[in-house]
Amino acid sequence: MRPLDAIGFAVTSLGGNRVRTLLMLLAMAIGVAAVVLLTGIGNGARLYIVDQFASLGTNLVIVIPGRAETANNTPATLVGETPRDLTLDDARALARSETVRRLTPLNVGEMTIAWRGKERQIPLFGSTASLLDIHHLRLERGTFLPEEDMEIARPVCVIGAKVYRELFGQQNALGELVRLGGFRCRVIGILGSEGRSLGLDTEEMVIVPVAFAQMLLNTEGLFRILIEARDLATIDRLKAHINATVAKRHYGEEDVTIITQDSVLATFDKILHVLTLTVAAIAGISLVVAGILIMNVMLMAVAQRTAEIGLCKALGAGRLQIMALLVTEALLLSAVGGLIGLTLGFAGSWLAVQFYPTLNTTPPSWAIAAAFGTALGTGFLFSLLPARRAARLDPIQALARR
Amino acid sequence: MIELREVSRLFTVGGQEVRAMDRVSLDIASGEYLSIMGPSGSGKSTLLNILGLLDTPDSGTYLLQKWDVTHLNDRQLAATRSRTIGFIFQFFHLIPRLTAQQNIELPLMLAGVSQRERRERSRPLIEAFGLAERCHHRPDELSGGQRQRVAIARAVINRPAILLADEPTGNLDRHAGGEIIDLLEGLHRDGLTLVVVTHDPEIGERAARRIRVVDGRIASDSKGP
Ligand SMILES: Nc1ncnc2c1ncn2[C@@H]1O[C@H](COP(=O)(O)OP(=O)(O)OP(=O)(O)O)[C@@H](O)[C@H]1O
Ligand SMILES: [Mg+2]
Secondary structure (H helix, E strand, O other), rough: HHHHHHHHHHHHHHHOOOHHHHHHHHHHHHHHHHHHHHHHHHHHHHHHHHHHHHOOOOOEEEEOOOOOOOOOOOOOHHHHOOOOOOHHHHHHHHOOOOOOEEEEEEEEEEEEEOOOOEEEEEEEEEEEEHHHHHHHEEEEOOOOOOOOOOOOOOOOOOOHHHHHHHHHEEEOOOEEEEOOOOEEEEEEEEEEOOOOOOOOOOOOEEEEHHHHHHHHOOOOOOOOOEEEEEOOOHHHHHHHHHHHHHHHHHHOOOOOEEEEEEHHHHHHHHHHHHHHHHHHHHHHHHHHHHHHHHHHHHHHHHHHHHHHHHHHOOOOOHHHHHHHHHHHHHHHEEEEEEEHHHHHHHHHHHHHHHHHHOOOOOOOOHHHHHHHHHHHHHHHHHHHHHHHHHOOOHHHHHOOOO | OOEEEEEEEEEEEEEEEEEEEEEEEOOOOOOOOOEEEEEOOOOHHHHHHHHHOOOOOOOOEEEEEEOOOOOOOOHHHHHHHHHHHHEEEOOOOOOOOHHHHHHHHHHHHHHOOHHHHHHHHHHHHHHOOOHHHHHOOOOOHHHHHHHHHHHHHHHOOOOOOEEEOOOOOOOHHHHHHHHHHHHHHHHHHHHOOOEEOOOOOOHHHOOOEEEEEEOOOOOOEEEEO
């Protein structure tokens, strides 16, 4: 039998029972659409998050005190021990390299801020003027920390938008004196409200010069040092410079952990990719359900068309040919259902983009191929059993029935 | 053309053995016209199914055109059926969603013949069988006689050597049944070997050679008027 004739024959037998055919098409289409749409959304979310992360600057290098045993720059190194502090002197020494574009030390602690009887808990950040650019912060009013030696503990602060609202309401804050712990400190700037970069809630924070923070928090050690490399290509040289400098200053021990943004980014990317795959697999289950439906319906079709199958055998069709006829039918259903599903999926992801333009939900091409392939695969697999049953029909008994 | 040697076919129904064919030996020459009669359940259909390779003997030998077809595999059986045997059934067995013409061409389609050649070969049959006006109608729009004519055209389109008909008139009135037998006899005159199973003595007597089957055996085999 010629392939085109087989398809034509399948079309007529599918057309013979419209309701059944439409139901199967619907099941397949929904399955494929679900896979396409969910992978699209998953992928869109991944791109969004990775993009947000990347906006922090991929040539950012973070130096954390303490050497983690599980090296290799994975986020697992974030929980290292702290055998020896990083100090402001270390920071200053690290800054002396042409691979460094900007560098800022960072100290973090909890603190109370108070103004005219109102007070609240805030995360206190001790840093320098460079933090503004390194962390892409936006200043709403006033000035940021002054460009001066990091040893100077000038009692000034820059406050987050929410801190400003809650302490001052609509009133002027610039130049006002607030209490930070036991010290008085002048407000010189207010941060913009939108800058919520990953890991830092800029609305709530208060930033002071690093030496002042060390005084407030009563510590010598730094939480970490943020370094922006001159460009991506110099990151490896920068890491070598950091290790060498730290070793020289810490009696031969490279007791710091270096985290580069791209390794964090890669890990995030990997995690989100797996998530997307998981979601796709869950959607894939609906395809299997569609496959089982196809099997059921094909079994019914075989029972209904017993006489026809027996006839084809009497007219010279072998077992393989009978199987091929039924499998063709199932494949045709899957293919058409799959195409409808792809269309629906794309329409859905297009709609999603209209409503959430920030989320690029265009499904990746592998998902399209996988969804369509799975549709054909389940169609094929689940039609084998009914097809085998048909092929084994005894033509005499099949024809004996009216 | 056909030689059956001691062919038996057993069925077990409810633990009991039924000999539907009991050591039947039968020779049929090319171009013969043969009728098979006998009481219900005597094994007529079983004999016809064995002859048509729809069923295989439990013992004995079947030579078809000098070729031993007793132990062919499924593929070979199908190919032989397609090339040498045409079937006609009591209940026509047309595919309801196909037109008369498509039904007639079905064996050719299954055999992989091109659409153009199928048309070329079905056209003269459709004309000869008086189906020209009805060839684009579906079976449920045809009369019983027309349906059986479509079935006969389907049986002969692949130019078989033998035509096997199991009660071809069983589902038709006298008039239509007579027409169908006329048609089959015409095909026989053109050279086909024709075997007709029937309950109707009038039809059975028309054949040049008449076989009577009783309890799975050939009880009589008579030639001539
Ligand atoms: N598939 C089967 N399974 C079990 N028994 C069968 C089968 N086919 C036929 N038989 C038995 O074999 C015997 C012969 O049956 P067959 O159909 O050949 O008779 P028949 O002469 O064609 O009868 P009828 O005139 O009613 O069509 C019967 O006893 C029948 O019950
Ligand atoms: Mg019978």
